[in-house]
Amino acid sequence: MKLLEYQAKQLLKEYHIPVPEGFVVKELSMLSQPVQHLGGKCVVKAQILAGGRGKAGGVRLAGTPKEAEEAAKALLGKPLETYQTAGKGETVHSLLVEEQLVFQKEIYFSITYDRETQTPVLMLSARGGVEIEETALEDPESIKKVRVNPLTGIQEHHIRELFLFLERGKEGYRSFTDLVTNLYRLYVERDAAMVEINPLVILSDDSFLALDAKMIIDDNALFRHEDLVKIRSVPDDELQEVHAREKGLSFVKMDGDVACMVNGAGLAMATMDMIKHYGMEPANFLDIGGSSNPQKVIEALDIIMRNPKIKVIFINVFGGITRCDDVANGFKKALSQRPIDRPIVMRLTGTNEKEGREILESIGYDAFSDLREAVIHLKEVYQRSQRGGM
């Protein structure tokens, strides 16, 4: 779960990490007071979840209240398109209006976890305000990584190692230590998968301040962070995925026109790969999971059918825990609730295969046993539908 900048900064404040003075503005009418409070000069920042906001004009400096109003008008309620919004733009529902700050230097700092060593990793780069992936390509030497053993937690020498990398003498060390210690505590206590301060700025008194903040909470840990779940906002393009997850399904929309529905993530990926291999394009990833709940099949077909682009539907089930008859029953029920006007190719094998086939036959459907045969047939049906569509 991603947090908006102002939400992340609220958490930073709770953990005593310095951030600029700022106000959240959700309506234009709320703007004047904060701007006045900040003395007319301010930064107006569009609050969206997608990255790349700065380059897309989502962060605007205002020297006067009038400029602030213009900036706010240009952003609030409008979609903001960045390189991460996949050509659609994300609507700006709120603004963060902050003081303008003067600083000596900007750097990059983040805490994520490193899959290889299975430890939290602190990452610092002398290049602040630049995407870390870009830095990694252009100037990997400027990045310092320090891994923290999860059994001992963060230690003074981890922080020292990062700070020494900045080559600044001792000035600001206390401030940096406090910031990193508190941020690590936040990372652990709030189950962050990632917290990124970019840029982290060094003020004239050598103290450190988080000028921007990005934060992702581990979805698996949301059960112990009800306060965060309450403030959750979902970007438009992830609504479907989040909705699917609530139903116990794993869904990712793709650009193709061949829908698929599979039990198991690995098999679902492999099924997409086979669709592609046989010259078609998958319309989605969809894993109905390992359990035997017919309702899931109904929900899954429902999600698939929301995509008007799809030409054919491929159902691939290898029964293990999932029982073929449960899938067939769900399918039958789904059809009874809503007719499906696209061709459906099915592959059904494994646990209770026979019972499943019987149910399918009773509603006039057939299924393959062999995956390759099924996909080859899918291809024929697809080509027929293409011709039919032309």
Next chain:
Amino acid sequence: MKLLEYQAKQLLKEYHIPVPEGFVVKELSMLSQPVQHLGGKCVVKAQILAGGRGKAGGVRLAGTPKEAEEAAKALLGKPLETYQTAGKGETVHSLLVEEQLVFQKEIYFSITYDRETQTPVLMLSARGGVEIEETALEDPESIKKVRVNPLTGIQEHHIRELFLFLERGKEGYRSFTDLVTNLYRLYVERDAAMVEINPLVILSDDSFLALDAKMIIDDNALFRHEDLVKIRSVPDDELQEVHAREKGLSFVKMDGDVACMVNGAGLAMATMDMIKHYGMEPANFLDIGGSSNPQKVIEALDIIMRNPKIKVIFINVFGGITRCDDVANGFKKALSQRPIDRPIVMRLTGTNEKEGREILESIGYDAFSDLREAVIHLKEVYQRSQRGGM
């Protein structure tokens, strides 16, 4: 550092651990309001650091305000003698006046650390209100110990194992879990060497409450608990030890009349053992430590001389880090500040022995090189002083 009961309970409250409603009373005039608030019935508990208070009459039930006043009068400002106060009694400077509670059952619970496994150990016994050492002797089967790996911290299964030992079904499990979790957090965050809840009582609604509380803070960790240092109280018989520690000395008073002053704890113990072996009784343990500060020698002689009982003084220094000339200089300076009217036997060897001896000679003192010879001479001097004294 030991905490008084009411201080420990204040910490328990901060960690959301249920304790009886209570008030601290330091003067008789402060008594009536709390007693009234508690409805006349209350428990009046003498606040001393020594154990064994209950059996010594330091905890009194009062059914009426009058009884409460009588109890308070009998305790406040008076010395309370328990089996731990070595025949002297500890003055009661404050009382804890608490509500009287009805409970189903009392048990014992503590968190200390286990030297052998080097882990915190949770200890529970079905016999509440009884000293754990006594239980350990009489009914070891009634004690359950669970060790917690310091790298992972407390886990639900540790708590479960303790709770199941009570054989109570599931009732009260939530309350017990909260209590143990919070107490463990307190133990870790406040660097407790020991926290003991005896008795821990189970109320009629199956919830757990700390009826009494004992707590010792790790002296080595006091630097990070300034708030606790501020409320420190020292029992009369430990005043000298605490005073010595502040001067960088390790001192323990004993009952004999042969004072000693040694560098190094092991050698100091061995020196006492030798004194005893040769038929004398050591008056103290005194380790001046490993550093070479002449001031320490002055402080050490000062502490020794506070004991009017001593007949002779034995100084035993094996120079390593400690330099013999530093010791001799300190000794010389101490003598110049105050004459010492007891015989002094010295053993000096190791680093800068020659320089040390020269300094001693300049003030008319001599020193042995060999420890055994020194102690044998000490014995002669001691016997002479005995005869002289008779």
Next chain:
Amino acid sequence: MGIFVNKETQVIVQGITGRDGSFHTKKMLEYGTKVVGGVTPFKGGMNVEGVPVFNTMSEAVSRTGADTSIIYIPPAFAAGSIIEAAEAGVRNIVCITEGIPVADMMMAAHFVRTRGVRLFGPNCPGIITPGETKIGIMPGHIFKKGAVGVISRSGTLTYEVVHTLSAAGLGQSTVIGIGGDPVIGTKFTDCLEAFEKDPATEAVVLIGEIGGSDEEMAAAFIKEHFSKPVTVFIAGKTAPDGKRMGHAGAIIQGGKGTAESKISLFREAGAAVVDLPVDIAEAVKAFF
């Protein structure tokens, strides 16, 4: 033979009275697995499918002498159960649970290693040595005793592959689902090391997917230390950047962990990489 587990392995089921725990206890017993005990707090004294239930792992282990546990515990408590099992003294832990918080798993994974305990998963189907023991949730009937070792990050895709192997007459020595999470215990390289030493294993099938770098390490290991033929399939060639494909660990991040890069490393290491999972049996057959 096979690796890690065999017919002597004695198993405790953690969460045995739950829906999944009791169902799979039955299935494992039917397969012949030595399930000697189960644990559900406050249900000690019951029995499930004739298997005694204990309140704690330490009790279960000391009473039964079990050396292995399998965990069907909800995600909020699963990492704690792993630590409990390790403290109780088992040598192997199979964690089926999906959805454990990453922070919990980092702690548990590091802790079991300090004890020298082997963890499989979490978010995995378990481990099976066909004809000997099944410690997991896989459908037992598709497996066949034989000489092919199989390691995979996925569940059903493994069944698919094993099914075609068995159909082609290629039995399996041991099949391990190492799990689809970003933080798991036993990795591909650990399994390869064991397969290398196992005389019953003559060839290995490795089923990887996008995300992480376990396949990259496996490829390096194969290149340097592995002498038996390896057939590889990597799922997720069509997966987009930045999206989790069902498994929490199946995500390409900033262009890292793509199927293409993994495939090319395996090719360099001398493994046979197939384009489709349905081609695996044929590719393996070439080695026999």
Next chain:
Amino acid sequence: MGIFVNKETQVIVQGITGRDGSFHTKKMLEYGTKVVGGVTPFKGGMNVEGVPVFNTMSEAVSRTGADTSIIYIPPAFAAGSIIEAAEAGVRNIVCITEGIPVADMMMAAHFVRTRGVRLFGPNCPGIITPGETKIGIMPGHIFKKGAVGVISRSGTLTYEVVHTLSAAGLGQSTVIGIGGDPVIGTKFTDCLEAFEKDPATEAVVLIGEIGGSDEEMAAAFIKEHFSKPVTVFIAGKTAPDGKRMGHAGAIIQGGKGTAESKISLFREAGAAVVDLPVDIAEAVKAFF
């Protein structure tokens, strides 16, 4: 020969620019110890007695290839320094610091064990293999190369004993101060195990004291596994119950850990127990 450390051992001094650190760096160099580097944060680039100073342990280890560190760091930071050293990859850590909080040491002691790193101390004088290397604060001139291994919980008492041993012509193979704290790394039993295997060691002197149960375990170990003659002295026969005798670990608690009980266990185990530390040399001589 001797155990754990020898003339090849390469040492980093943590806290080298401090008063004690720099003083003992000089003393160790004079003794012949291979001190190859030091660490003091923000003082990297300096040198102390010709030894280069680094900012961090990881830098110091990677630049020098040192396998051992010795710690002169104030108590508030010493446990962190132990963890830093272990993470940097040394094999042995000698911690001189006295007064480290118990909670910090429990964490550090467990952590170094997970890394297979050997810790001596804290609150110890260090370790010396006479004629080869001295990694500690002991006065080097009193030691003499020879066949007696010495292990002790105390500092000056060890010097006292070694002094009489050397005077009696009994040189030492290795002398180890294991530390006077309740939580220490290497224990008596670890040293006995190593002395048993060390051909250069023909007899052992063990100097224990009241408190804890390390002597009890040592006695059991001697009884079961130790073949060389052992001479024992236990300090603290006159110590009262419940009082710490200088060392944080030297405390009799509830009648446990007395000198008498330790002595009787050693006697049972077949060790020669002497009444006075000054009797040790004579007792040891009986074995030669």
